[in-house]
Amino acid sequence: MGYRGPLPQRLVDRVNACTAALYSSPRWGRLVRRRITMITYTGRRSGRTFSTPVGYRRADGTITITVVVPDAKKWWHNFTGAGGPVSLHLEGIDRSGHAVARRDDRGRVTVTVELDS
Template sequence: MAVMGTRHPARRRWKLWNAFTLRVLHTPLLERLAEQQVCELRFRARHSGGEVVLPVMYAQHDDLLVVLVGGPEGKRWWRNFTMPWRVEVFLRGSARSGVGHLVRTGSPQRPEAARIYGGRFPDLAVNDDPIVVIELDPVH
């Protein structure tokens, strides 16, 4: 028998933390505290069509953003990227669009994606966690 509310307190804390982080990313002066490590990811959910907006830690190499999905078993958002999927990111004060896709263990793109992320966050183990790679559209 499941205990009522066992998942809700942690989920509520994460929602509050995410809302706070998104607010920081959109507040002049405060945004500089987070913008080198965190960006806003925004997309339409593949099945529900609902808008998903969340802060994610990223590493960037040119027009490539690499997002490690830590603790993937407790998250669902990354499953939208099993096939290429349009995204918007709010990155260092600017909105950018692009296409994200999932890079799994064994993919030929995995070593490069892991290198980019590991170069930015050397203390975070990439392991076998899913990686979402976002190819940003050219700036016009």
């Protein structure tokens, strides 16, 4: 059973703030960072730099991010079409790469990041 209604932006912002706090926590950070990373990108329209916590899976040089409740989030729109540059904090260092977002026929969104060498 999945969530079908719109999420208030305040709720999304609050969850992101709590996740980011856990991510940087001396006590819980190591555990959280196994599946969560911070993605940093420049907004296409605003030109501003943003960072947000995301869940991820890693296979070699590819990072896969499944966007949970994509219609309540806007960050992934920066990577539609040809995609764009990103930075991910992985294993204690910032890694750059190229991200591309795809929406499947069921409305699910996946962002694939190919890390730079």
